[in-house]
Amino acid sequence: MEINRTFINLWQPVGNGLCASAKTTPVLFGEDSSTGCFLRLNLQDLSNCSQLREMVHSGLAALVNATLVAKKGNSKVLNQTDWVHTKYVPPNITSTIEGQPGTCADVPSHLNIWINTSVVGVVGGVPQQEIQAVEVTFGVVTWQIQCGGGDPAACVNSTVVQSFPVSASVTFVAIPAQPLTPKTRFQINYTEYDCDRNDVCWPQLAFPLTRYYTGGFLRAVFVSLGKRGCSPHHMLVYQKHCLEFIHTSL
Numbered sequence: 001m002e003i004n005r006t007f008i009n010l011w012q013p014v015g016n017g018l019c020a021s022a023k024t025t026p027v028l029f030g031e032d033s034s035t036g037c038f039l040r041l042n043l044q045d046l047s048n049c050s051q052l053r054e055m056v057h058s059g060l061a062a063l064v065n066a067t068l069v070a071k072k073g074n075s076k077v078l079n080q081t082d083w084v085h086t087k088y089v090p091p092n093i094t095s096t097i098e099g100q101p102g103t104c105a106d107v108p109s110h111l112n113i114w115i116n117t118s119v120v121g122v123v124g125g126v127p128q129q130e131i132q133a134v135e136v137t138f139g140v141v142t143w144q145i146q147c148g149g150g151d152p153a154a155c156v157n158s159t160v161v162q163s164f165p166v167s168a169s170v171t172f173v174a175i176p177a178q179p180l181t182p183k184t185r186f187q188i189n190y191t192e193y194d195c196d197r198n199d200v201c202w203p204q205l206a207f208p209l210t211r212y213y214t215g216g217f218l219r220a221v222f223v224s225l226g227k228r229g230c231s232p233h234h235m236l237v238y239q240k241h242c243l244e245f246i247h248t249s250l
Contacts, residue, residue: 008113008134009063010168011035019166024063027113027170030129036167043145044158049104056166057091057138060111063168064136069115071130084133091138102145102155110139111168118175132175 009024010033019037027033045052068083075082091108116133143164147155 006066008066008069008170010170011037011063011166013037019059030117030172032169032171034167034169036165038163038165040161041143041145041164042158042161043102043155046102046104046143046145049107052104052143053091053093053107057108060108060138060166060168061088061136063111064113069131069134071132072128084131087133087135089135089137091140093140102147103142104144105142106140107143108138109141109143109164109166112137112139113168113170114173115170116173116175 007026009026011019012023012025012035013019013021014023015021017038019039022037025035039056041052064086066086069086071082071084091106093106093108114133114135114137115131116135117129118132119127120130121128145155145162147153153160
């Protein structure tokens with residue numbers, strides 16, 4: 001099996017901003033970025049939409065020609081667990097017939113590179129991140145020769161060219177190392193029991209009675225909501241006080 005090292009790239013337009021003269025620059029880990037360039041097309045170029053879509057798709061797909069991506073900087077070439085497969089999602093082409101002259105629908109003019117990362121450990125106090133998944137998708141648009149404004153030349157003369165933009169972007173998405181515990185139906189329906197929204201936290205109030213309580217003793221303290229201090233007399237007026245538990249380890 002032949003293995004070739006390569007990079008995931010983005011456009012790096014220079015000078016006139018045309019794709020024909022644009023260079024490429026490697027994607028840097030953790031840095032979201034978006035770049036683009038222009039294609040110069042004429043009426044003849046938009047007469048065969050299937051061929052146009054293939055040309056644009058091939059040009060963008062060439063930016064990401066890697067089938068495997070290293071999870072980390074020191075991934076071993078022969079260790080399959082150190083690499084993730086690049087998932088390619090083909091453009092969603094719904095137009096199966098040619099449109100009116102000078103118009104092409106569903107042109108895959110935007111390349112999206114999604115890279116999922118997560119923290120897998122800490123070394124010397126520095127979180128260590130790894131790539132968990134790489135997905136490449138395409139955004140489609142409609143391209144049309146513009147011949148309004150009293151200048152119909154572009155729609156009748158194939159030597160007249162116009163600029164059409166293509167773009168590429170990379171987005172890093174941080175995902176939790178462990179999936180979050182889904183909320184129960186009780187937590188969803190009864191927000192008055194949410195400890196972040198209410199002064200009285202009923203789940204914490206019942207904590208000593210659950211199997212998660214492992215030791216220590218609790219001292220119930222009634223805290224006066226008025227200006228007077230907390231005394232045994234005030235404790236009798238339950239409606240004017242809230243209950244707070246203070247945990248003290250033995």
